Amino acid sequence: MEITFKLFASLSDYLPVEARRTNALSLEVPDGSTVAALIDARSLPTRMVHLVLVNGQYIPPAQRAERHLIAGDVLAIWPPIAGG
């Protein structure tokens, strides 16, 4: 199945160069993949995986191993950030 994978701020460096100007990548992943499995597969440093959204909705750390993705989902991740 295909999902959209987005990395922002300093996590952008973990995207292929050609994807950095959009911060987004279309990914073909096995059916039933979890959020945690995708984070592991991209080798993202744990301390930089802070804000995790699926279709704009926050996924707490404790739920990431159980949260299964479906085709068309948008998974977006940020390091610790704030502003205002």
Added chain:
Amino acid sequence: MAWTRKILRVNLTQGNCVSEPLNMAWAAAYLGQRGLASKYLVSEIDPKVDPLAPENKIIYATGPLTGTMASTGGRYSVITKGPLTGVIACSNSGGFFGAELKSAGWDMIIVEGKSPRPVYLHIENEQARLLSADDLWGRTVWATEGTLKKRHQDPLLRVSSIGRAGENQVLFAAIVNDLHRAAGRSGVGAVMGSKNLKAIAVRGTLGVGNIADGKAFMAAVAAGKKVLAENAVTGQGLPTYGTQVLMNVINEMGASPTRNHRDVQFEGARKISAEAMHEKRATDGRTHLVTNQACFGCTIACGRISRIDETHFSVDTKPQYWGANGGLEYEAAWALGNANGVDDLEALQYANLLCNEDGMDPISFGATVGAVMELYELGILSEDEIGLAAPFGSAEALCRLAEMTAHGEGFGKVVGQGSKRLCTRYGRPDLSMTVKGQEFPAYDGRALQGMALAYATSNRGACHLRGYMVSSEVFGIPIKTDPRETAGKPELLKAFQDATATVDSTGLCTFTTFAWTMNDIQPQIQAACEGDWSLESLLRTGERIWNLERDFNLAAGITAKDDTLPPRLLNEPCQTGASKGMVAELGKMLPEYYSLRGWTADGVPTAATRARLGL
């Protein structure tokens, strides 16, 4: 001590400057800056005074930690009755002006009356005098600052001034110091303009050495700086990406008000984000962002310094804008961009530069342009009336309206009255995205329920900085809450509002609270200031300040009916995003909020609450 114990009272009508002692009993109850100056203001003016009349006063106030070695200890606030809202206005600025004022030996300046001719206030330590500003009137903030430094032959002179917007009494005119730091909101610049006061220029060489316990203070400050440095947000995220990092976050959540709050997601957000500011432009191979910048004593350094594209239509014949300059910060980028559907980063920076150059709040300006564009698309405003075509997404219209508003030309005079008066004038007050007359900042209350309550109850009209529930609902600081839930939000908001009122009264920047709790701040205040500044005392001080502001606003004429949101947020659901189908559930939160505050069902502090807080 930390306080200098001295106030400079300036009577513009009489043309004199007098030193008077700080009321230390009030300092013990209200700390400094926002709290203490609010106490002075409400004690000295009629709450029903016309904000632009000579009888209104305007106060420039430092906090006890302003000018000290505490990280971010450079803040000052401007407190007055706001012309945009008709309620208390308190606008907070960084840069270097506040620390310089403190170093000159003054806790605050109270300005009253109206000068018969334009003047500026020149302060050199104990010496204060009013000088003619006839030659400065009609000039920009940038020209004023440069001229005064040259005139007084002092490049370290710190200047806080208004541009043409303040002179023309644009109701969202800002007071700008150090070229691009601003006491931005609620129209404090218009009050300064109404008094014919162009600028305050200050040079202080006395230092701030009157700390109650110097050794304990240094230890507390060092511990605080270590926390800021080691925190991922204040140590890395904010210096690298600035507040603009929120552009994509808030948009991905579906919480980004777009096209005058018609939508909650902007398809052009990525093009105007912090990430885009780091990328090389096709035209000149340069990045938009040049560097970050720190205010006085700040170890975070979130400020953005950018360079506009010289080939962009807005500046290709205006080399005066080509150098490195302030911006874009998130709130300005959102208001000039998403609120109008404009995704041209260079156009946003040009409009932002004009806001800095002539002293306008980019949030209220941008949001008012959003209302203009909606009225234009509905056919209520015509091209003839505005003087140009103004559909959503028009970078040309944004830039031209910024020029017209800043310079007081044509339809810009109508824009300068703000969204509420503009929408009322054209028969559609429902399209004004405001609370108590002030425009919303960059978060949609339908998607962030806690922010909906924060906007409705803010003492200075729609504002994110009176109780930044985004911190909890998005970042998880101090705890993560579901932005779509209303349960628990009144209690959390009250805690945010009270703590923020305290921090705003210290001289510190509220951004420290992304890493610091009150447990980090309290030892710094206790070491610097005489008296009891326990955690309990600090939080009670914050609550006292909040209720003092509320009392003033009630006396000024607001009622519980003003603690509301525009019908669009209450009735028109989010069309997309994680909160699709949701509206702002204010009715579920407001009664509980009043109760937690110790207010009646009509939003009035009870006698018991007043007695408990010593009001």
